Amino acid sequence: MADRLNVREGGQPIYDIVIGKDFENLGEELKKLELQERRVCIVTETTVGPLYEKAVSAVFEKMAKEVHVFTFPAGEGSKNLDTVKNLYLFLIEHHFDRKDLLIALGGGVTGDLTGYTAATYLRGIDFVQIPTSLLAQVDSSVGGKTGVDFDGYKNMVGAFYQPKLVYIATDTLKTLTEKEFLSGMGEVIKYGIIKDEEFFCYLENHAEDIMKKDPESLAYIIKVSCDTKRKVVEADFKEQGERALLNFGHTLGHAIEKYVYEDRLHGECVAMGMAGAAYISFKKHYISREEMNRMIDLILRYQLPVKENRIDMDKVIQTTYSDKKMEAGKIKFIVVKKIGHAEIDKSVDWMEMKQALWCIMEGKYNER
Numbered sequence: 001m002a003d004r005l006n007v008r009e010g011g012q013p014i015y016d017i018v019i020g021k022d023f024e025n026l027g028e029e030l031k032k033l034e035l036q037e038r039r040v041c042i043v044t045e046t047t048v049g050p051l052y053e054k055a056v057s058a059v060f061e062k063m064a065k066e067v068h069v070f071t072f073p074a075g076e077g078s079k080n081l082d083t084v085k086n087l088y089l090f091l092i093e094h095h096f097d098r099k100d101l102l103i104a105l106g107g108g109v110t111g112d113l114t115g116y117t118a119a120t121y122l123r124g125i126d127f128v129q130i131p132t133s134l135l136a137q138v139d140s141s142v143g144g145k146t147g148v149d150f151d152g153y154k155n156m157v158g159a160f161y162q163p164k165l166v167y168i169a170t171d172t173l174k175t176l177t178e179k180e181f182l183s184g185m186g187e188v189i190k191y192g193i194i195k196d197e198e199f200f201c202y203l204e205n206h207a208e209d210i211m212k213k214d215p216e217s218l219a220y221i222i223k224v225s226c227d228t229k230r231k232v233v234e235a236d237f238k239e240q241g242e243r244a245l246l247n248f249g250h251t252l253g254h255a256i257e258k259y260v261y262e263d264r265l266h267g268e269c270v271a272m273g274m275a276g277a278a279y280i281s282f283k284k285h286y287i288s289r290e291e292m293n294r295m296i297d298l299i300l301r302y303q304l305p306v307k308e309n310r311i312d313m314d315k316v317i318q319t320t321y322s323d324k325k326m327e328a329g330k331i332k333f334i335v336v337k338k339i340g341h342a343e344i345d346k347s348v349d350w351m352e353m354k355q356a357l358w359c360i361m362e363g364k365y366n367e368r
Contacts, residue, residue: 003223007142008161009237012317017142017166017226021221023052026130026167027059033126034049034163035064041091042067043114047074048132049108051175054131056105064101068094072113076266079109079148081157085118096120098254101164107133107180108140108266112155115146119161129163132172135267138191138225141166141244143233152255153319160238168226170218181213183267185302186249188221190274191228193295196249197340200298207301220269244343245342248334249274253355255319259312271304279365280348281336283355287351289366293337296365307363316357317350 002020006013018029040060044053049071060067070090072078104114104127111129118127131141147158173181180350192200201223203210209217229246236243253273257266277298296306321332333348359365 003219005223005227008275010232014162015166017168019170019223019226022169022171022189023059023167025306026056027063027168028299029165029167030059030063030128030289033101033128035060035101037065037099039066039068039094040064040103041094041095041096042069042102042103042105043067043087043110043117044105045072045074045078045107046109048110050170051106052132056103056305057115060103066094071303074147076109076111079113080149081148083113084117084120084148086123087113091117091121095281096121096125098125099225100120102127103130103161104128105130105132106136107131108136111136111141112147112158115144115161115163116148116158119146124161126164127161127165129166131168133176134173134181134222136184136188136361137168137173137208137222138184139187139229141168142226142229143246144237152258154258166226168216168222170222173218179265181354182303183265185210186267186271186274186299186304189298189302189304190194190227190246190270191225193274193278193336193339194245194334194342195228195232195340196224197338199228200339204298204301211302217288221321230293241344242283244332244344245334247332248336248342249277251320251331251333252276252316252353254350256308256311256360258319259315260308260310264308268305271299272306272308272360275299275306275365276353276360277334278336279356279359280333280352282346284335284345285351286335286337287339291336292365294339297337300311306365307360309361312362313354313357315363320353321350 007016104111129139129141144162147155150156231276249270253270257269278295330346335345
């Protein structure tokens with residue numbers, strides 16, 4: 001039995017998040033989109049495509065007018081306007097019009113890129129998210145943020161554009177590498193820290209089951225994560241206020257991601273950013289040393305890093321001031337006031353961030 005969450009805007013339902021085991025219920029969920037006279041383009045990449053493209057195409061071929069597949073090279077390096085341009089050309093050559101549909105089949109790169117293309121092709125066509133990584137399932141597929149990187153800067157070109165459906169098949173997590181799975185846990189932990197102390201405790205108490213990928217535990221953490229993000233997004237679709245809380249760990253994390261070797265995944269960099277943000281929250285006397293250590297211990301329990309000695313301090317600090325989260329020359333830094341409650345703080349300065357980066361470089365948070 002699939003779990004279902006409904007995302008609303010202005011009190012009106014706009015799309016469902018459906019969480020199931022496999023693709024068995026996908027066809028039923030697609031009926032409301034009335035695909036009989038619509039072309040469908042499945043957008044995927046070279047890692048995910050060979051695993052799931054045939055199964056997903058088979059569902060659409062029973063329902064849609066035409067089904068096409070666009071495949072791009074896997075990896076963050078493809079998340080740019082060049083790939084978007086290639087997808088535009090593919091859609092034009094196959095005569096896609098405004099009533100047709102794009103399907104994002106893959107991880108966060110695929111979802112962000114496909115969503116941005118959908119938002120901008122012919123001024124907007126429908127799209128569906130079918131996220132296959134934990135990171136995409138609990139974070140990037142929900143909320144309507146789409147975009148691509150520009151000249152090495154994360155997500156600097158984008159649009160707010162909502163999907164028509166998010167369909168999550170938890171069985172896809174079986175084909176993730178351990179490193180990719182743990183990267184997704186970085187975003188899961190974030191939800192407990194910023195919004196839900198009870199969930200934080202669940203992650204502490206059920207780490208063994210989650211690490212073993214127990215199906216019930218996975219379904220639960222995905223549902224809670226999606227529900228937490230759904231509530232935040234509904235309150236602030238365009239990130240004018242509360243939605244910025246979802247950026248906890250991302251100000252330092254994105255900057256580290258830009259300047260650290262490619263062996264670090266997004267969730268790993270966010271984990272380091274969260275550890276740094278916990279340290280700043282402690283130094284500003286918002287939380288106790290014990291609370292800071294509890295957050296860092298949870299990150300470590302899921303084998304995520306809190307240390308990285310390859311950081312170029314000056315470049316990372318400079319990048320934080322080029323971040324899209326800037327407002328009137330000040331960084332909207334997310335701090336923790338207690339586990340389960342985060343706030344925006346515009347008083348965090350470069351020296352405080354530098355101290356946090358020293359902690360990350362040394363892996364020592366109790367000695368500075």
